[in-house]
Amino acid sequence: MSGKPIMPAMGEYAPWFYARALGGADRFAFSSIAGRHVLMLFCGHAGTPAAQQALALVQSSRTLFDDKTACFFGVTVDPSDEADRRIAQKLPGVRYFLDYDGAISKAYGALSNDAASYEAHWLVLDRELRIRSRYRIDDGERAIADLRTRLAAVEEGWAPVIVVPDVFEPSLCADLIALYESRGGEPSGFMRDVDGKTTLVVDDSFKQRRDCLIEDQTLKDRLSGRIARRLIPAMERAFQFRATRIERYLVACYEAGAGHFRPHRDNTTHGTAHRRFAVTINLNAGDYDGGDLRFPEFGQRTYRAPTGGAVVFSCSLLHEATPVTSGRRYAFLPFLYDEAARKVRDANLDKLAAHRAQAAG
Ligand SMILES: O=C(O)CCC(=O)C(=O)O
Numbered sequence: 001m002s003g004k005p006i007m008p009a010m011g012e013y014a015p016w017f018y019a020r021a022l023g024g025a026d027r028f029a030f031s032s033i034a035g036r037h038v039l040m041l042f043c044g045h046a047g048t049p050a051a052q053q054a055l056a057l058v059q060s061s062r063t064l065f066d067d068k069t070a071c072f073f074g075v076t077v078d079p080s081d082e083a084d085r086r087i088a089q090k091l092p093g094v095r096y097f098l099d100y101d102g103a104i105s106k107a108y109g110a111l112s113n114d115a116a117s118y119e120a121h122w123l124v125l126d127r128e129l130r131i132r133s134r135y136r137i138d139d140g141e142r143a144i145a146d147l148r149t150r151l152a153a154v155e156e157g158w159a160p161v162i163v164v165p166d167v168f169e170p171s172l173c174a175d176l177i178a179l180y181e182s183r184g185g186e187p188s189g190f191m192r193d194v195d196g197k198t199t200l201v202v203d204d205s206f207k208q209r210r211d212c213l214i215e216d217q218t219l220k221d222r223l224s225g226r227i228a229r230r231l232i233p234a235m236e237r238a239f240q241f242r243a244t245r246i247e248r249y250l251v252a253c254y255e256a257g258a259g260h261f262r263p264h265r266d267n268t269t270h271g272t273a274h275r276r277f278a279v280t281i282n283l284n285a286g287d288y289d290g291g292d293l294r295f296p297e298f299g300q301r302t303y304r305a306p307t308g309g310a311v312v313f314s315c316s317l318l319h320e321a322t323p324v325t326s327g328r329r330y331a332f333l334p335f336l337y338d339e340a341a342r343k344v345r346d347a348n349l350d351k352l353a354a355h356r357a358q359a360a361g
Pocket residue numbers: 261266280293319320321331333361
């Protein structure tokens with residue numbers, strides 16, 4: 001077998017992967033960069049004349065890569081690029097994946113399976129990380145012109161979410177806020193797989209929120225009853241999914257000037273892979289500014305459920321809670337899943353680093 005690489009075709013979703021990013025995370029999640037156009041350069045070795053010219057072009061278009069509308073990712077298979085400083089992360093917008101085992105280059109068809117040949121090229125991806133165009137490495141001017149044209153034509157989209165009013169009545173929302181205020185909240189973390197174990201990470205620059213876990217069974221029954229009768233039927237109609245299980249009963253509080261949760265997906269670790277739908281039930285929607293949901297793969301539009309109402313969305317969608325700029329935002333934030341997903345959860349229990357991890361997301 002020649003091991004000739006197969007390149008993903010135009011319009012296909014780019015393969016997702018984790019890889020070390022130069023000057024960044026050891027396990028950078030490619031899927032987390034969605035929400036803006038991406039220019040990728042599979043350069044192989046950054047020292048070749050073609051790669052040098054390509055990198056100079058990236059530098060001369062530097063302002064395009066602001067991490068808001070677009071970003072650049074180079075992919076190198078050559079450890080000497082890092083050692084000899086031929087490449088460097090430049091924030092915002094310019095990053096490199098260190099693909100020393102060639103896995104990314106193979107998945108994208110740049111490196112042949114027998115690792116004998118490398119087809120250096122550019123790719124332009126849209127904000128959903130779909131492949132829109134491909135250019136040879138010496139055709140970089142056209143790649144960048146194409147990216148500019150696409151950026152100029154970006155349209156606002158609608159995320160595939162539903163907004164369901166009146167899941168909780170106003171007095172139940174008030175009770176939950178009162179519970180939070182009497183008990184207080186703990187700093188809230190999020191989950192990340194570290195050495196194969198799903199681990200709780202606290203990082204204020206990524207997420208800042210305080211959570212109060214509800215333990216009272218009578219209250220939990222009241223809440224799950226509302227969800228079963230007022231939310232799950234709406235989900236069945238919209239998504240053909242019948243949720244039977246609720247993960248975590250928690251009241252969250254985002255404070256003005258600090259509270260936010262940067263773009264993430266809710267099911268990307270072993271310990272969270274069973275999550276199917278995320279639910280945001282706002283408890284005091286009229287009392288704060290900012291603090292809305294945004295789904296960057298579909299645009300900049302924001303979503304806010306009315307008090308007692310829910311926004312429901314697939315846990316696989318990239319989403320963020322925008323910073324609260326005034327007031328305090330309270331929300332009830334369960335994840336829903338079903339019996340098939342429960343088997344996934346049971347199978348992954350041994351991959352949880354700590355029991356506390358169950359509440360975070
Ligand atoms: O604040 C929200 O509405 C969403 C929170 C969230 O995304 C999460 O807890 O995973």
